[in-house]
Amino acid sequence: MRAERSVRRHLAVTLAAAVVAGLLVLVQAELLAGVLSGRFAATALTGLVAVVALRALLAWTQGAFAGRTATGVKSALRRRLLERLQELGPARLSGHRSGELVTLAGRGLDRLDAYLTGYLPAVAVAGVVPLAVLVRLFAADLASAVIVLVTLPLIPVFGALVGMTTKAVTERQFHALSRLGGHFLDVVRGLPTLRAFGRARHQATVIRQVADAHRAATMRTLRVAFLSSLVLELCASLSLALVAVPIGLRLLGGTLDLTTALLVLLLAPEAYLPLRAMGTRFHASMEGVAAADAAFAVLDRATTPEPAASQATAPESGAPRAAGAGGVAAAAGPGRGAPRIELENVTVRYPGRDDAALSGVSLTIEPGERVALVGESGGGKSTLLHLLLRFVEPAEGRVLVDGADLRDLDPRAWRDRLAFVPQRPHLFATSVAGNIRLGAPEATLDEVRRAAAAARADEFVERLPGGYDTPVGERGANLSAGQRQRVALARAFCRPHAPVLLLDEPTARLDGRSEAAVVAATAELSEGRTAVIVAHRPAMIELADRVVRLHEGRVISDTTARPRLPSPAPPPTNAPASHSPSSATPPADAPASQSPSSSVPSTDAPAPSPGTPSTHTPAPSPGTPSSDARRPDGPSPETRTEDRAADDEHPQTGPGGEEAVRAGGQDLGGDR
């Protein structure tokens, strides 16, 4: 608020300086006319110099304060935008427009500069100075004043007329212009593709043709657009001629004195100048207005009623109920150990989408249980995690944590009990250590190291040029996908107090070895905690005590994993789904913990208890990362806990992969 008050003060100074400088031009003309006509002595020149010096000072003031105004306005808007973005929360930011938001909050606001530093002062000057000139002219010479008074309105009138025509022409051509204008960038970006198909040289001629078409289209609009400046120039200069010639004739007749004549000659252009200045700055300022509009559109989205998300993410909305109860600790839910999490008939909808992302899901996760969420893209797996994270709020049903409604808990305090590894973890442009410390800023370097070691990240981090102080680059550009994933995992490790672990496909996009390392690390991390893991890969699924399959937002199977061995032979290629119940299969038939088919008894390995993570990785001991990558000998002691039968019961997709891809697009962009 204080910042905004000072912005207003700076703006007032800017406008005042501009207007006073404009009025000083009148004084300057007065003095110059007096000196040139010989009415004033040469000493009046010192007055003239003083006026000029004052104008220079005002010009400096105007410029400096305009800069302050612009930075002030931009900072204030930026602050509100960024705060607003945080209120919107991850669920609503993950749309494809996030890039636009980044641009808007960054460079986009710079487009306000022209508006604030150029257009606004020009408007202020145009509002005052022509009037002052007219008043002075009326006092000096009625005939000239009338000419100026009559011609002056022509400028805005013609300006508006031409402006409207230009707008129409530009709009007619806008599409062609933007398409042709973007063509070059498009071709340059696609050059590797063109090169691969031997079309690169051919495109050179296309570029020339498109550039010609673009120029022709642009010139067509410019011919109209520049008409406005033609009209303005003609109005101003012809009016000057219109004033000067009669004055000359009246001087000849002796009905006018030279001082007045010179004053009129000097003042008349000053009546038109501010209007022209305003006109030329108008176009640039419109970009600024568009930027401001875009910013306010984001800010005003607050008021659109999207109850679920806005409640989910605005800390204030959840806090009040909890605040009364007494402190953050209480608000975080009863107890700090691994909680029991219940979903009661939860339905989640995203704004603007017809299908519910989750519909009527009921699920109870016991303390310390490890649940794998499986199913194809778009099935609602990531949404379920986001629900537990309170990035989204249930439209129907509720989520209970140790019996307390999640909505009644302070989201910050609740999230403090979670360790989350998203599907595409974002690494911040800081050091490796800084990234690992994200959820525990006070963690010592030792703790960071321990977390990294547990996540199998220590080895590569220590090989980095600056070790833990190495900057990871923007979005972790200096690290590989596997390394980024492990840093994100270390982030979760660096929160040893968090009793709930939420992992979204932690091994997606990893090659075999990185995967093994991450699986081993995850096994360790989930020890003694409640873990909900979205998994695609078997090694990860094997960690779980329980496998929940989601399809189109519904739980279609819920299987307690039982240690069992699959046949060592790999599954046949393109194994068809054995039978296909309709996707409307009620969840009731799902919790078949005993699979009806293909239970191959264990032969060469003791069946591990459901509690121990039994992966095809031999014991996930820390210190032996990627121990499975090259087993030296013999047939591997494969132990499998995945319930294959449950999988067989349910077809992957209905009409085909296409549907999955489409549906994937609806799942917060998460499940791809």
Next chain:
Amino acid sequence: MNRRMGLRLTWAVLAGAGADLAGLGLIAAAAWLITRAAEQPPLAALSVAIVATRAFATGKGVLRYAERLTGHDVALRAQAATREELYEALIPPRPARHGGADLLSRMVDDTEAVQDLLVRALIPAAAAVLTGLAAVVVGLFVLPVTALVLVGGLAVSGVLLPALTAAAARHWSARIAPARAALAGSVADLVHGSADLAAYGAEGRALTAALAADDDLAALERRQARVHALALAGGTLVQGLTVAAIVLLAQGAGAGSVATAVLALTALVSFEPVLPLAAAGERMAGITAALRRLKEVRTAPAAVAEPRDPAPVPAPPYTVEVEDLVVRHADAARPALDGVSLTLTPGRRVALVGPSGAGKSSLLSALMRLVEPEAGRVLVNGADIRGLASDDARTLMTGLTQDPYVFQTTLRDNLRLAGPEAGEEELTRAVREARLEQWVERTGWDAQLGEDGRTVSGGQLQRLALARALLHDPPVLLLDEPAEALDEETADRLMADLLDATRGRTTLLVTHRLRGLEGVDEIVVLEEGRVIQRGTHAELVAEPGYYRDLWESEALTRSR
């Protein structure tokens, strides 16, 4: 072409100078008319000035219009020429650089600098010089000493001030650019990392960091604004002082009121085209930087050397032999590919597998002549491909490359770029083989794709690229991770169909999915640039090692 450009530019400059001169003439004629009229000469003595005043008044507007049109026309032509030149320079493959997409956008923006250079700097500056000269000439005729003062004043505001603003702009942009990047980075962190921040309760810290970056930038921008304001004030001051000095000198020399008025008002108006040059100077700093970057791009060496006398393309069928190939990417300590050999006889299908960073894509790049090998050879029918023009080499070996691109055009054209002569039937077949037909049916052949058109998901893009490769049907088909970015089920089906479609085609397939590789003739396992295993699927599964580990792990992945 260049002479005609020069001619156009001259016209633009002349029109601009004409407009400025008309403004000068208008005020000089009016001043003369009025002061002379005050001496009450016969009317005939004024008639020329009256006509001149009106002519200049009309001419000023018309010439300004002409200047703007010719100026923009020539600038657009110059920009087009620059882009064409840039494009030609970009056709030969370049070594990959960091931040590719941003770099490209900036490069394209840079070509607009040429337009700015002409419209905002060169043409106005030339017009200002001509106008200033005219004013000085008027001064010389009337009272030479005032001409001297005017030259001084014009030089300060037209040369010194722009030079200073240009220097200041360079100085400040060097400091502002990193601050701006820091702000953009922290804003991007806030938006793209919002899930991570919220989950770990770090939103507050990230917001504070972003606002601190904003404060830094604002402080720099405020200081820059003050420098800019100083230049403005300087211009005003110089103009006023010059006029005052001229009046003083003229009156001291007893030049008479007509001469004094003409001198003073000409001087006053001659600054009008000169004063904006300070702002142009500021812009010049950006323009020169852009032009320098463009020049660097144009002169950057190509990734591969073209032979002086390219050998003719050998006749089919083609056998490709890779012998001890070593590829090192710029300044990397370890070669990406470290002595790899393999042979592709006609109809043979070879799969390359291995962890990411093993050198699989580097091998394809070497085959496509996108990188120059450090050692070893690639032979086509016994002839080294370095002897072929790289374009020719790519007609033999190409296909689905990394990072395929969707152009902003119709689906049909996006596909046809890989087969300009392809008929409807071939298009349909390629689409079917790439498992894209459902999407094409739904979207329509004439749907606009790309940025402002229909969005294309990662999987659709991959299949579009595959359809292109199949349509192009090169003698040796290269496929770089065709199932990348597809969900498991689609990927399985796609790979199965792909292995069907390529039966009998000479194919090199890079993949990290092993399913279906029973069908290929040889599998080469790469790790850290070296071949660690090779053989058929059956052989590789039978022996312990990377392949079998991966196979077993993948077998378990099957969620059905």
